[in-house]
Amino acid sequence: MPFAKEPPHQHGTVSSSAVVLVNLGTPDEPTRGAVRRYLKQFLSDPRVVEIPRAVWWFILHGIILPFRSGASAKKYASIWTRDGSPLRVHTSNQAMLLHEALGERGHGDVTVAMAMRYGSPSLPDVLARLKADGCDRIVVLPAYPQYSGTTTGSIWDAVFAHYRKIRNIPELRLVKNYHDHDGYIEALRQNILAHWEAHGRGEKLVMSFHGVPKRTLLLGDPYHCECHKTARLLAARLKLKPEEYIVTFQSRFGKAEWLQPYTAPTVAQLAKDGVRRLDVICPGFTSDCLETLEEIAMEVRHDFLANGGEDFHYIPCLNENPDWIAALAEIAEQHMIGWPTMMTPTQRTLRQHDADKGREAALAKGAPQ
Numbered sequence: 001m002p003f004a005k006e007p008p009h010q011h012g013t014v015s016s017s018a019v020v021l022v023n024l025g026t027p028d029e030p031t032r033g034a035v036r037r038y039l040k041q042f043l044s045d046p047r048v049v050e051i052p053r054a055v056w057w058f059i060l061h062g063i064i065l066p067f068r069s070g071a072s073a074k075k076y077a078s079i080w081t082r083d084g085s086p087l088r089v090h091t092s093n094q095a096m097l098l099h100e101a102l103g104e105r106g107h108g109d110v111t112v113a114m115a116m117r118y119g120s121p122s123l124p125d126v127l128a129r130l131k132a133d134g135c136d137r138i139v140v141l142p143a144y145p146q147y148s149g150t151t152t153g154s155i156w157d158a159v160f161a162h163y164r165k166i167r168n169i170p171e172l173r174l175v176k177n178y179h180d181h182d183g184y185i186e187a188l189r190q191n192i193l194a195h196w197e198a199h200g201r202g203e204k205l206v207m208s209f210h211g212v213p214k215r216t217l218l219l220g221d222p223y224h225c226e227c228h229k230t231a232r233l234l235a236a237r238l239k240l241k242p243e244e245y246i247v248t249f250q251s252r253f254g255k256a257e258w259l260q261p262y263t264a265p266t267v268a269q270l271a272k273d274g275v276r277r278l279d280v281i282c283p284g285f286t287s288d289c290l291e292t293l294e295e296i297a298m299e300v301r302h303d304f305l306a307n308g309g310e311d312f313h314y315i316p317c318l319n320e321n322p323d324w325i326a327a328l329a330e331i332a333e334q335h336m337i338g339w340p341t342m343m344t345p346t347q348r349t350l351r352q353h354d355a356d357k358g359r360e361a362a363l364a365k366g367a368p369q
């Protein structure tokens with residue numbers, strides 16, 4: 001297999017460390033065409049849909065893409081911001097804040113980048129840019145606290161596929177999960193307490209996680225257990241009694257059974273059972289996105305009110321929450337143990353020089369900016 005062209009190795013090159021915060025991805029604009037391109041890449045990933053390829057190709061191209069793209073585009077339009085898709089805006093802000101937080105913790109020379117598994121900025125483009133910049137140690141930090149083959153596993157596929165074409169591969173640390181990380185759980189707790197302080201408290205707290213096909217649990221995917229562990233730790237820290245919270249799974253796709261109980265019917269049933277005021281949080285999503293802002297805060301809210309509920313509170317994701325940024329910094333730090341994260345002034349000057357040369361060479365070869 002031919003490898004990508006690389007400049008000859010230079011003795012004395014000062015290499016540096018980087019953290020890449022990777023999220024799922026999102027369309028470039030809330031239009032049918034852009035959503036179709038995004039869904040095509042996302043839903044063609046065999047980690048996401050495990051149906052035999054030939055059969056799935058016909059379903060995807062004959063039914064899903066023609067029908068879902070327009071409907072999804074309308075939903076995206078309802079949550080779009082002036083700065084773009086909420087998922088990309090929050091992930092990009094988190095990367096910037098993480099860089100600042102790492103600097104404050106004595107890791108000022110760590111580069112922090114944001115990448116998307118599907119769509120832009122694409123993970124291969126970001127990894128190529130980091131290499132051109134002289135980053136020789138890379139932490140890949142998925143934006144998913146709970147590991148699932150469908151999400152984190154797919155990010156790893158993309159990382160491995162990229163480096164298969166590279167001769168001189170950087171040292172890599174792949175963060176698998178942080179569903180039980182103290183800083184993450186504490187950030188969730190603080191987020192909920194702040195919401196209760198500002199808006200009052202519901203009779204019950206629904207913790208809604210993105211679903212996956214039930215089959216994946218039976219075949220060894222730890223996602224379900226990790227969601228429940230997050231919920232258990234959070235409930236314990238909030239001193240919630242078992243009857244004060246419930247774990248549900250949302251965003252079911254297709255006809256197969258997914259993890260249960262499903263969020264929407266559970267919330268409707270809670271309203272029918274007499275719950276008048278409800279709080280819903282989505283602890284598995286670290287940035288607000290279509291699945292939280294539209295599905296939960298609009299659709300599920302409607303289901304609750306239509307069934308007799310009176311007061312529905314969606315508690316936003318961690319987004320730019322300072323406790324969360326501190327937790328991200330701690331997670332990154334724990335994975336960089338032993339790596340140089342600060343340089344001497346001379347090393348910094350040399351590295352800048354190398355990075356400028358590397359970037360010029362990469363740009364000359366047509367690499368993305």
Ligand SMILES: C=CC1=C(C)c2cc3[nH]c(cc4nc(cc5[nH]c(cc1n2)c(C)c5CCC(=O)O)C(CCC(=O)O)=C4C)c(C)c3C=C
Nearest residue numbers: 024025026027048072087148150151210212253289290291
């Ligand atoms: C087809 C199966 C899907 C699986 C399996 C799946 C797992 C999964 N997804 C997330 C996080 C997100 N998913 C988002 C959107 C989204 N998810 C699916 C399908 C599956 N997800 C689709 C088709 C879509 C697109 C929107 C739509 O048409 O309904 C998002 C939001 C993206 C955004 O742009 O805002 C996130 C985030 C997790 C964590 C997960 C498994 C654990």
Ligand SMILES: [Fe+2]
Nearest residue numbers: 024210251291
């Ligand atoms: Fe999804």
Ligand SMILES: [Fe+2]
Nearest residue numbers: 224225226228
């Ligand atoms: Fe389980």
